[in-house]
Amino acid sequence: MGSDSHYEIPAIEFSTCSAKLDRGTEKWFSLCKRVREACENYGFFEVVYDKIPVEFRAEVFSVTREFYSLPLETKKKNVNPKSFHGYYGQFPQAPLYESFAIEDASNYESLTSFTHQMWSDGHDQFSNTMSGMVNKLDELKEMIDLMIRDSYGLGENPDSIMPSKTKIRVQKYSAPPSGEYMNGLNAHTDKQWTAILCDNQVSGLEFETKDRSQWLKLYLPPTSFVFIVGDSLMAWSNGRMHSVKHRVMMCGEKERYSFGVFGIPVEGTIIKAPKELVDEEHPQLFKDFEYMDFTKFSTSKETMASMESAVHIWAFAGISS
Secondary structure, eight states: OOOOOOOOOEEEEEOTTGGGGGGHHHHHHHHHHHHHHHHHTSSSSEEESSSHHHHHHHHHHHHHHHHHHHHHHHTTOOOOSSSSOOOOEETEEEEEEEEEEEETSSSSHHHHHHHHHSSSSOOOHHHHHHHHHHHHHHHHHHHHHHHHHHHHTTTTTTGGOOOOOEEEEEEEEEETTTTEEEEEEEOOOOOEEEEEEEEESOOOOOOOOTTTSOEEEEOOTTEEEEEOOOOOHHTTTTTTTTOOEEEEEEOSSSEEEEEEEEEEOOOTTTEEEOOOOOOOSSSSBBBBBEHHHHHHHHHHHHHHHHOOOGHHHHHHBBBBO
């Protein structure tokens, strides 16, 4: 089970009224250092962010419930040939779990196309609410990306910028049978660049410590989000950043909903460590690779059946010492 141990999960405040967000200042670089250290030592951190009202988050989960109340045959219209880019649910290995995804969600047309697929007359409230949340979290994601580059002294290096699109994934976890502590989503690492998640105040998300000694339960306050390092960012950082394994474990009588924005490298993007992050002390750990090749490898039946997801990046692109 998850543990409420001596481990203190890092919480970093991104107040829009704070001088810490003035780039180039001493406070900015101090905040950059905290972000980098959290990503290196934990692979995730709590984001305390005051720019998204609690009431707006509640609206996001309200329209989310509308989607999940649709008939199953309607939800299954959310199809995408890429693995985990469409509707996912009704699988014996994850009986509590359902999710849907919208690719290139920063593009309003993607959202309206999705709503017309799900609702014959569209659903303006759904499109506008999701678009508003995506825009706000995109801004946060881009700021944290810049902080990471600045923390390594790469903020002015155009070659260090990873071109990406935003995918949203909205997830539902049904309550398990009474009294059971039950798997909601298997332990995994994220394959993409980064993820930012929030939930409806029903706990369940757990993270494995870097030394793999235990699992930490995450309880997010209503004004907080969680930032997660993905495998692609770990490879770009030449192994400095930690791609953390996480899972969802359910108990109690309430359904859990979570909303996430994922930074997905655009097709054709080559993931490689900047030359500034490779030296004698830090030899190159991963070969250069194309992102879509990695996702195809990591989601193949052979790979998923033969190894834990946390080692996919090493099996695919790791350089033997």
